[in-house]
Amino acid sequence: MHWLPVGLIFGIASYFSLTNEPEFLSYLCLVIIAAFSVFCAWKNPNLGLLAYLIGGFCLGFCLIGIKVNNNSTVMFNASQKTAKISGVIESIENHPYKDDETLRIILDQVKVNESVYSAKLRLNTSSTQAKLWSIGDQLQVEASIYPIPMPSSLHGYFARRAAFLQGIAGTAKLQELIHHENTGAQPFIKYRHQLTQKLLANLHEPYGAIAAALVTGDRSYIPTELRQAFADAGLAHVLAISGLHLSLIAGLIFLLLRRLMCLWPIISNRFPVKKIAAILAAIASGLYMAIADFGIPVQRSFVMISLAMLAICLDRTAFSMRSLAIAAVVVLIFSPQSLLSASFQLSFSAVLGLLAFYESVWPCLQEKVIKSSSNFLGFKKLLWGIFGILMTTLIASLATTPFSVAFFQRFTAQAILGKLLAIPLVGFLIMPLGLFSVLSLLFGGSDSLFWLWEKSLAILCYIAELVAKLPGAAIHVKAVPSHALAIFSIGMLWLCLWKKSWRWFGAVPICIGIFLWRIYELPIAYISQQCDVMACKVGDVVCISNEKNNTFTTDIWTQEWGADHKKSWKNGYYFFKKPNLLLVVSPKDGISYLKKKDILPDTIITFGYANTLKKHGLDAHNIIDRNIIKYEGGVAVFKKAPNLCSLKSYFGKRPWCSNF
Numbered sequence: 001m002h003w004l005p006v007g008l009i010f011g012i013a014s015y016f017s018l019t020n021e022p023e024f025l026s027y028l029c030l031v032i033i034a035a036f037s038v039f040c041a042w043k044n045p046n047l048g049l050l051a052y053l054i055g056g057f058c059l060g061f062c063l064i065g066i067k068v069n070n071n072s073t074v075m076f077n078a079s080q081k082t083a084k085i086s087g088v089i090e091s092i093e094n095h096p097y098k099d100d101e102t103l104r105i106i107l108d109q110v111k112v113n114e115s116v117y118s119a120k121l122r123l124n125t126s127s128t129q130a131k132l133w134s135i136g137d138q139l140q141v142e143a144s145i146y147p148i149p150m151p152s153s154l155h156g157y158f159a160r161r162a163a164f165l166q167g168i169a170g171t172a173k174l175q176e177l178i179h180h181e182n183t184g185a186q187p188f189i190k191y192r193h194q195l196t197q198k199l200l201a202n203l204h205e206p207y208g209a210i211a212a213a214l215v216t217g218d219r220s221y222i223p224t225e226l227r228q229a230f231a232d233a234g235l236a237h238v239l240a241i242s243g244l245h246l247s248l249i250a251g252l253i254f255l256l257l258r259r260l261m262c263l264w265p266i267i268s269n270r271f272p273v274k275k276i277a278a279i280l281a282a283i284a285s286g287l288y289m290a291i292a293d294f295g296i297p298v299q300r301s302f303v304m305i306s307l308a309m310l311a312i313c314l315d316r317t318a319f320s321m322r323s324l325a326i327a328a329v330v331v332l333i334f335s336p337q338s339l340l341s342a343s344f345q346l347s348f349s350a351v352l353g354l355l356a357f358y359e360s361v362w363p364c365l366q367e368k369v370i371k372s373s374s375n376f377l378g379f380k381k382l383l384w385g386i387f388g389i390l391m392t393t394l395i396a397s398l399a400t401t402p403f404s405v406a407f408f409q410r411f412t413a414q415a416i417l418g419k420l421l422a423i424p425l426v427g428f429l430i431m432p433l434g435l436f437s438v439l440s441l442l443f444g445g446s447d448s449l450f451w452l453w454e455k456s457l458a459i460l461c462y463i464a465e466l467v468a469k470l471p472g473a474a475i476h477v478k479a480v481p482s483h484a485l486a487i488f489s490i491g492m493l494w495l496c497l498w499k500k501s502w503r504w505f506g507a508v509p510i511c512i513g514i515f516l517w518r519i520y521e522l523p524i525a526y527i528s529q530q531c532d533v534m535a536c537k538v539g540d541v542v543c544i545s546n547e548k549n550n551t552f553t554t555d556i557w558t559q560e561w562g563a564d565h566k567k568s569w570k571n572g573y574y575f576f577k578k579p580n581l582l583l584v585v586s587p588k589d590g591i592s593y594l595k596k597k598d599i600l601p602d603t604i605i606t607f608g609y610a611n612t613l614k615k616h617g618l619d620a621h622n623i624i625d626r627n628i629i630k631y632e633g634g635v636a637v638f639k640k641a642p643n644l645c646s647l648k649s650y651f652g653k654r655p656w657c658s659n660f
Contacts, residue, residue: 007056019652234415353399488513
């Protein structure tokens with residue numbers, strides 16, 4: 001059973017690794033293979049593991065294929081200076097990457113120039129009128145429309161694919177409001193937005209933003225610098241509602257309800273108060289999940305908590321690897337695209353590592369310590385609890401670090417220290433105070449509770465900022481290739497899921513995955529599709545031409561290379577002896593350089609046109625000019641042949657790819 005989600009994971013990942021959409025015959029073959037594997041397992045139970053893996057792989061591949069093919073989102077491929085747009089407001093949040101008054105609004109049921117689009121649109125606005133809008137309102141505006149760009153690097157965040165899977169066709173910038181109608185629809189989503197605003201109003205900045213992130217999952221109001229401090233301190237997961245938050249709330253409610261019911265003998269003597277408290281705690285965690293907008297870690301945690309509470313009702317073991325497997329299957333079946341998200345991979349890897357440790361190593365360790373050690377001044381339980389927190393922090397950090405590095409190209413050496421200081425504060429003070437403060441809003445709000453909550457949040461922010469300033473808090477590393485991460489994941493799954501001695505063979509693929517990552521060669525240069533900026537990596541420094549033209553793109557390239565420093569080119573050209581290639585910003589720069597050289601490079605890449613160089617008698621075996629660069633969607637340059645990689649060819653022809 002534990003290997004069924006593993007098959008699902010690799011089936012979904014295989015679908016996204018393709019460069020072309022699979023044909024119907026491919027799905028038919030997978031269905032036949034899955035049926036044959038199940039038949040073989042039915043005939044021979046010893047083949048059950050193989051059936052789960054193969055069947056899960058086929059099921060995962062077909063599930064995501066069906067979901068993508070049923071997605072009717074039509075992505076915008078061209079900009080429109082002015083368009084009349086109408087739609088229904090689905091969500092309102094502060095723009096997460098801007099510290100000004102810019103709001104980001106998601107419009108559903110969109111019409112553009114009276115043409116109906118079965119998709120959503122992301123509308124950015126800094127208009128003061130937008131503050132009066134509510135979720136569910138009807139809008140009609142004039143706005144400029146922009147397509148969501150394709151990635152500018154081989155390992156960057158695929159924003160266009162993520163938007164397609166969310167049903168978002170493009171972005172727009174408000175120019176003028178034509179009509180606004182308050183409909184009062186979607187009361188629950190509106191309540192979530194109103195709760196966020198109440199928290200912002202009852203707590204001073206930036207603590208109201210932190211509180212909103214912990215309660216409603218809206219992190220858009222957190223200042224950029226503070227968000228970065230949490231990331232550098234290894235505490236970014238604290239700001240994202242996950243199993244930590246949901247389990248704390250469910251556990252607290254379970255404990256309180258059980259103790260309160262025990263105070264009345266008429267209830268405790270007649271009813272199973274433990275089981276009643278478990279059911280009510282599961283219901284409360286479901287409400288918290290709904291308020292938190294059904295994030296992937298919250299879904300996983302809710303399924304596991306529900307199974308744990310069911311186990312309590314049935315007098316069974318509360319948490320086990322089987323409950324994690326069921327949670328993974330549920331999430332992947334209903335939302336297979338969630339596999340690509342950082343929240344899914346970090347959440348499941350952390351819980352997988354913790355369950356493997358506490359199911360196998362912890363009982364043996366606990367038995368040895370209890371038998372061999374004495375009760376030091378009566379503090380054995382306290383010391384053992386502190387040791388448990390330390391081991392939990394260590395295991396969770398080790399399990400999530402490879403995936404965190406793969407997503408963010410950043411390693412935090414101080415993560416363990418940050419978690420040791422912050423997690424007890426969150427568990428014993430911040431989350432209980434948050435629960436009681438939010439409940440007090442039903443009666444008008446308690447100033448005392450909010451004051452205490454704000455002070456505890458202030459301590460949390462101080463810890464994050466303090467740890468983020470320590471040496472090694474943010475170490476930049478190069479991007480992780482998908483094949484290295486896949487091999488590492490196989491090793492980690494083998495190590496955690498098996499319970500026999502052969503589990504330790506999982507260390508082999510783990511080491512292979514790390515080795516493949518270390519020897520993997522990234523491109524030595526990138527050229528943007530818009531032909532407005534190019535960059536190359538020289539040693540530990542990234543040299544950039546015309547950085548002011550596209551700072552966002554150059555930051556992505558710098559992050560992928562894991563570089564700490566970048567500088568502008570002194571000249572408008574850069575020459576590589578290997579692979580004998582010349583990068584030039586304009587033909588003029590190339591001509592001035594080539595006239596000084598007797599030997600022409602094999603390849604010239606220029607923002608200008610090849611004809612301009614040829615008119616001056618300067619030629620090469622390959623001239624990649626702006627026409628080719630634009631057609632290829634940008635170019636990546638490697639030392640080893642083939643030296644050039646077209647981004648258009650690399651990402652292939654998929655439903656979410658733009659028509660360059």
